[in-house]
Amino acid sequence: DAKTTQPTSMDCAEGRAANLPCNHSTISGNEYVYWYRQIHSQGPQYIIHGLKNNETNEMASLIITEDRKSSTLILPHATLRDTAVYYCIAETSGSRLTFGEGTQLTVNP
Amino acid sequence: EPEVTQTPSHQVTQMGQEVILRCVPISNHLYFYWYRQILGQKVEFLVSFYNNEISEKSEIFDDQFSVERPDGSNFTLKIRSTKLEDSAMYFCASWDIVSGANVLTFGAGSRLTVL
Numbered sequence: 001d002a003k004t005t006q007p008t009s010m011d012c013a014e015g016r017a018a019n020l021p022c023n024h025s026t027i028s029g030n031e032y033v034y035w036y037r038q039i040h041s042q043g044p045q046y047i048i049h050g051l052k053n054n055e056t057n058e059m060a061s062l063i064i065t066e067d068r069k070s071s072t073l074i075l076p077h078a079t080l081r082d083t084a085v086y087y088c089i090a091e092t093s094g095s096r097l098t099f100g101e102g103t104q105l106t107v108n109p
Numbered sequence: 110e111p112e113v114t115q116t117p118s119h120q121v122t123q124m125g126q127e128v129i130l131r132c133v134p135i136s137n138h139l140y141f142y143w144y145r146q147i148l149g150q151k152v153e154f155l156v157s158f159y160n161n162e163i164s165e166k167s168e169i170f171d172d173q174f175s176v177e178r179p180d181g182s183n184f185t186l187k188i189r190s191t192k193l194e195d196s197a198m199y200f201c202a203s204w205d206i207v208s209g210a211n212v213l214t215f216g217a218g219s220r221l222t223v224l
Contacts, residue, residue, distance in 0.1 A: 032210045043113075043200045043215030044152060051210070087152075093210040096142070096165060099152040 004088045009104040018075040022088030025069040030092050035073045037084040078107045111135040113216035121222045125190050130219045132184045132201030140204035141184045145197045191223045
């Protein structure tokens with residue numbers, strides 16, 4: 001599984017877009033980029049995933065660079081409830097997910 | 110929306126006691142997982158389970174741990190003789206295919222406190 005690198009923490013103003021970066025320069029061709037988040041000590045929550053193309057769902061957008069060495073998770077209109085630790089994970093489908101330290105996103109009023 | 114259910118939400122036990130944590134995965138899911146998170150630390154993989162057997166386990170999952178699916182719905186994690194360092198949140202998860210990739214749905218967790 002490819003190692004990912006994320007900033008330790010980020011702040012965002014409520015109502016603004018939150019852009020969370022992730023580097024995965026050693027990602028292999030069959031590894032997906034997954035994003036999960038964890039609010040307080042709750043169970044991790046799936047947000048979105050992608051392989052090569054940009055993806056969007058009701059929660060977020062995922063932008064993957066053409067060389068696939070980095071990606072950005074975008075929460076278009078962050079709310080206070082989006083305050084959480086966000087994990088970027090690069091894994092092959094069917095493998096266990098390996099969680100890193102993630103990015104602590106704090107959304108401020 | 111389907112969810113993974115875990116019980117108990119919090120269990121306090123004495124060191125050396127046996128503990129069973131229970132999970133009801135989403136009904137049509139076939140792969141099941143246990144993860145744990147010691148307070149302030151990362152979420153760590155313990156074990157995955159498929160077709161009534163362990164498919165992968167981590168170095169944390171030693172002989173003190175066991176998993177089973179006693180019936181068609183429950184998935185349990187047993188710790189035979191708890192140690193202080195077993196105090197953690199334990200998360201159950203089950204697996205589904207979404208857009209060609211596996212996606213894990215996690216339960217809310219069971220907090221285990223070993224005294």
